[in-house]
Amino acid sequence: MALEPIPNITIGQEYDQRYADATVHYDALGRMAEFYGRNMPVHHHDRFFQVHYVKRGMVRVYLDERQFHQQGPMFFLTPPTVPHSFTTEDGSDGHVLTVRQQLVWSLLEELPELGDASAVAPVCVATGRVNDEARLDVNRVERLFEELRLEFEADRPGRESALSTLTRLIFVSLFRLSANSLTAQSVRHDDLSLFHRFNLEIEAHYTAHWTLSEYARALNVTEARLNSVCRRIAGVPSKRVVHDRVMQEARRLLTFTRMSVNEIGYQLGFQDPGYFCRFFARHAAVTPSGYRRDQPGHR
Numbered sequence: 001m002a003l004e005p006i007p008n009i010t011i012g013q014e015y016d017q018r019y020a021d022a023t024v025h026y027d028a029l030g031r032m033a034e035f036y037g038r039n040m041p042v043h044h045h046d047r048f049f050q051v052h053y054v055k056r057g058m059v060r061v062y063l064d065e066r067q068f069h070q071q072g073p074m075f076f077l078t079p080p081t082v083p084h085s086f087t088t089e090d091g092s093d094g095h096v097l098t099v100r101q102q103l104v105w106s107l108l109e110e111l112p113e114l115g116d117a118s119a120v121a122p123v124c125v126a127t128g129r130v131n132d133e134a135r136l137d138v139n140r141v142e143r144l145f146e147e148l149r150l151e152f153e154a155d156r157p158g159r160e161s162a163l164s165t166l167t168r169l170i171f172v173s174l175f176r177l178s179a180n181s182l183t184a185q186s187v188r189h190d191d192l193s194l195f196h197r198f199n200l201e202i203e204a205h206y207t208a209h210w211t212l213s214e215y216a217r218a219l220n221v222t223e224a225r226l227n228s229v230c231r232r233i234a235g236v237p238s239k240r241v242v243h244d245r246v247m248q249e250a251r252r253l254l255t256f257t258r259m260s261v262n263e264i265g266y267q268l269g270f271q272d273p274g275y276f277c278r279f280f281a282r283h284a285a286v287t288p289s290g291y292r293r294d295q296p297g298h299r
Contacts, residue, residue: 007043007203023103024163026152029054029094035251039087039234039244049099049120050078051174053145057092060235061085063122065192066184075141076124077174083196084122087234095145099167107168114175123181130180137173144170187233194219195233198226198241206245207269212238247283250276254292261288 029052052059054072061068061076062085068076072094078084080101108117127138148166151159201210201218215238216223223238230238246268253264265276265288280288 008046009043010045010048023100023160024148024152024167025098026148026163027096028149029088029092029096032096033088033092035255036248038090038092039236039241040085043085044081044083045078045098047080047101049080049101049104049171051097051099051170052076052078052086052094053097053141054088054092054094056094058089059092060087060233061124062187062192062233063124063184065187065189066122066124067187067192068124068182069185070124070126070182073127073138074125075127075174075177076122077120077178078122079120082122085195085199085234087236095149097145097148097167097170099171103164103167104171107171108175111172114172115178121178123178124184125177125180126182127177130177134177134180137176141170141173141177144173191229191232194221194226194229198230198238199245202242202245206242206249207267209269210242212242215242243279243283247280250280250288251284251291254288255295261292264288 053075056072058069058071059074059076061070063076063078064082064084072092076084076086104120105117108115108120127141130138144166148163148170151162151166156162197219198215201215205215210218212223212226216226219226227238230236230241234241236244250264250268253259253267254261257264259267261277262273265273268276270276270279277288280291284291286294
């Protein structure tokens, strides 16, 4: 079976369907991590820039082939189509800003001194370790994110214009701070390549409930090597990477469809509805029905 391409995640379709056509989308990092899981497999965002501003917690980030293992406060900026994956530890929190590329490109066309619109690179900045001059922009970004959060959650006249203006101001400071980007840590190319290929195999076969031995055989490696690479790259065992993908899809179906819990279990390859409920509860600490009841009605 041919592998699926690296998944393209569109926030407005998979996470918050109220904003499928929005230019700017904001949410708290903690809420998005609860939905997608703390281990986010490799993916990209076609035609969207994304910023993760992590106020606290340890994060493992892979921006294309650049590896960063950094304690908050920090941010990483991901341009459109750049494959990336990351793991946040429990308790990590902050902001996630997703922006249509045209808004950012138009900003850079107006202000070319901030950077080349055709060559924006992914960056990772430890905002707690910048110099005094850069600290002014760090403080500004933190204030602007709070303003953005309040504006996004309200429904007041001029909301869309305010969101665009706040986002432009945030990106001005982020591009200024990009000069402080951390140097990527060394990572073995074959390890990262194997981890990405593993994620592609998961995308193609997770509903078939492949065993780890089947994944290892498809990747032509031993289970021990696969597990070792997952621990180095994502900080979790290989089985957890597979289970996280199943849980991500389960949460999405529970949130955005009217399918029954049994139907969702069958769609995810569980022949026994009771086993699906136990699997979900073991990973989410709540039953599928309980998780669905807890979702805000406006999603």
